Amino acid sequence: MPEPGREPGPRPGLEVLRPGLQTTVQDAGRRAAALGVPGGGAADPLSLRLANALVGNPPGAAALELTLSGPTLRFQADALAALCGAPFAASLDGQPFPLGRAVAVRAGQTLATGATARGARATLALRGGLDGEQAFGSRSTDLWAGFGGHAGRALRAGDHLTWGDASPARPPRAFLAPGLQTATGPVHVLRVLPTPEAAPPLLAALTRGFFTVSAQADRMGARLSEGVPAPHDPARVSLPNVPGAVQLPPGGQPILLLPDAGTHGGYPTPLVVASVDRPRLGQLRPGDRVAFRPVTLAQALAALRAQERAIRGVEAALRGWYKEA
C-alpha cells in the first residue's frame, strides 16, 4: 500500500538478465483442490516464511523460488532483499551476498545468483512482496496449468518484475541461526506416518534402507530410484492426494508428492511425510539419499509444534524491529 501523503508512482521493479534454471513466483499456495487445482506454493515453505520475515513481509507474501541454479537480476529501484534456503552462491555487484539476512539493494545494482552445492531451492523475498497474477487466491506459478505468478511460467531473460511499494526500512542486523533453515541433505531421514495402505511387508520394505532421488524430480514430485514390491490393485479408485504423500506406482519406485502434484491419484500412498519435514521435500536433489522413519501422530505433532514455536519467535522478533523502524 502506498503511504498516505506519498504520490503513487510506478511500482519498483527489476529486470531479469539471466533466468536461472527454473525461477518462479511462489507464495503460500492455494486451496482449490476441490476444483481440481493443485495447492502449489513454495516447495520449501519454511524458506518462504523466513525470507519474508527478514524483510518485514507477511509470511505468505509472493517471492522468487530459485531451483538448482539461480537468476541474475538488475534492480531498477532500491529494495530490501533476503535469500533463504539452499546455500546458493550469490553476489551483489561482485560483493558476496549473505544468505539468511536482509540486505539493502540500491537501484542499478545487479544481484547474481549461481548454483547450490546442496539442496535444490531457495527463496528470494523483496520487501513489499512480489507482484504476480492471482489465480484462485494465490500468486503462485502453476507451471503445468500455466497460470499464476509471472505469466504462468518460469522467468525468462528480459522479464520485468515489480513489487509492492512498502515503507522504506533499514535491514535488521539479525541473521538466522543455521539450524532454523530447512536441512539441505545430501542425506534425508524423513519422518513419515504410515497409512492403512502400508501393509506390514510393504512398510518393512519402505523403511529398510536408503533410496536415491532420481533425475525425475520437479515441483510435482520426486521419483526415487530403487523399487519395492508394489501392491497391484486395479480396483483402487482415485482419491485426493495429501501434501507430502508417498505414492507407489506399479513399478514400485516411490514418488514423493510436491506442491504441484495433481489433486487426485489412483496409486496407493502407504506413507505421508510428517508436516514438520515437508519443507525438506523442496530441497530434494537428484542423487540425494532418502530414508523413511515412521513416527507416531503424537511425535509428528510435537516436532511440528517445536518447529513452529521457533519460527514464530523469529517472525515476532523481526516484526518488532520493523514496527520500531
Add this chain to the structure above:
Amino acid sequence: MPDADPGLPRDLPPDWPPDRPPGLTPLGDGALLLRPVRARALLAELGRRPLPGVLEAVPALDALLLRYDPLGTDPGRLAAALEERLAALETAAGAPGRTLTLPVAFGGPDLAWCAAHAGLDVSAFVEAVCAAPLEVAFLGFTPGFAFLSGLPPHLQMPRLPTPRARVPAGSVALGGPWAGVYPRDTPGGWRLIGHTDAPLFDLARPDPVWWQAGDRVRLVPADA
C-alpha cells in the same frame, strides 16, 4: 530394493494402524479421509457451516478428504465433531444440487466408434447420452476437469489403448465409467464424442470453474 540398513527403528509406532471407526482414516498429520455414505451431503454441510481448523474439503468418488491445520486443530476433536455432523446428516434431508445444461456439438472423432460399441446408430447413441443422468462426482486431473458419473453400462467406453498427445479444449469425452470435458488442451485417453463451447474455465470470473461436485449435468445437442 533400497540398499543397506541405515539403522532405522524397525518397530512399528504403537498408535498405527490407528484404532478408529471405519470410514474415517487419518492420512498423515494434516488430513482425514472420510468414506461416509453421504459424502456429498457432508461436503455441502461443511460448506454451510465450516468446522474450525479445516483448511479444505476435497471430494472424490464416495469419499471426502479434509485437510486441517495440525497446529490449530486436535485431530481427535475434529474426528468427534465430524462424527457428530454425520450423525445429524443421517436424519436430515439432502440439499438439492444445481442442474446444469451443457450444449454439445456431437461429432467427435470417436463418435461413430462409440455408437457402434454401444450397438446403436449415431442418432440413437446421442439421444442415449443426452438422457443419461450425469452428476459431477469430483473435479481433478487438471483444473476444472469434472468426473461425471451416471453413464449407464452400455454407454461406458473403454479408454484408448494409447492416449492422444493433445485433446483440444472443450472436447466431450467418455472413458470407463466416466464422462468428462477437457477444459484445456491436454493429453487424454478418453473417447471424443463432441465439443462444447461452454465456458468451463475462465480465470477472469469470480468463480473460474463452471461446475462443482454435486451438480447434476444434462448434455443437450448444441443445434437443438
